[in-house]
Each structure stands twice: as C-alpha cells, then as structure tokens.
Amino acid sequence: MRRPALAIAGLVLALELAIPAMARHSDQGDPNDIDGRLDLHAVGLDHHPGPPRWTATSFQRWTVEQIWDRGYVIVELDTRGDEAVDHLLVVGSDGTELVAHLYRIRRDGTQAELATIDTDKEGPRSAAVSVALHKLSIGSNRTAYYWAVLSSFVGSACPQTCLDRVPDEGMVEQLLPGVSPSPSPSPSPSPSP
Secondary structure, eight states: OHHHHHHHHHHHHHHHHHHHHHOOEEEEEOOSOSOSTTOEEEEEEEOSSSSOEEEEEESSOOOHHHHTTTEEEEEEEEOSSSSSOOEEEEEEEOSSSEEEEEEEEOTTSOEEEEEEEEEEEOSTTEEEEEOOGGGSOOOTTOOEEEEEEEEEEEETTEEEEEEEEESSSSOEEEEOTTOOOOOOOOOOOOOOO
C-alpha cells in the first residue's frame, strides 16, 4: 500500500521541481503606492529563450513625450553576489523614442557607460528593456544573479521625485541559463507502527 503513496509523492516532487525550470517568466506585482505616472503595477522578466527582458508596467498611461527628462525605469543588477548593484539598465526618453543604456558600477561607486541597449514602449503603460548576459560581468562560479526595478518620475504630482521599487525590499534571484533549481530536502518518511 505504501508504494502507490511513495510513487505519487515522487511524482508531485518531480512536478514541483520541473515547473520552475520550465517557466519563462518571473513576475513581480506591486501595489498602487506612490503618486506619478511611473507608479509600477508589475514587472515581468522573460528569460527564455534569448536575453533577459524586463517589462515594467505602471498603473497610469504615459507617453514617451510625457516622461522626457522627467521619468526613468532602472533595472538594478547584482551579478557578483556581494549584495551591491553591479550594473544598471537605464531607460529614458529622448523626446521622440525610448532609449536605454547599460552602466557598470565600479567598486568606488562611479559609473561607466558600457553600451546602448534594446528598449521598447509596449502599450500605453509599459516599457521593456533587454540585455545579453555576455555584456555583464558575472562572477565566476555564479549560478544566479539578482535584480530589482526602480522607477523615478518628477511632475506636478511628484515635485520632489516619486520613486517606486519592485520588489519593495531585497532583490529577485534569477538562475543563470542551464542552471536547475536545487531540490528542497524532503522530510524522511515516518516509520509506520
């Protein structure tokens, strides 16, 4: 009688381990908690296939012209695993279209611009940005990197700059391609009386 129960438990464990590995998206929601056009509602990360692509969606509609010199979406990346931001993907507007740049944050805190990167306006409330992992300095023996998204907006509702971060605290762990999640230890079966 125990064999079917163990087989079912094994199947459930296998499915739990396989589902995250098959997932293409890592999505983070955020409440309506700040004023301004770039109060983030959600951030999605499409990470398979191809380079990681973050899509930041706000509660309000906005245009490229409305955020020109007033609004930015910034992806913060910890690629060395030292809990410091190592790279920034900065999305802004030149007045007619979205533009994005990749920066490396040096150990002394200064920034070095590395490249112009791909960005798109995706609908009335979203911007997307992507970067190939080979453009990032990823620490040796790393199996994951960490990310968070920050929006910044200055306007009539935000005269002092409204900032919104997803997640509000910490960063999201993202496994590098080809890395499988570590299985959680299973409790030992109790001996039957």
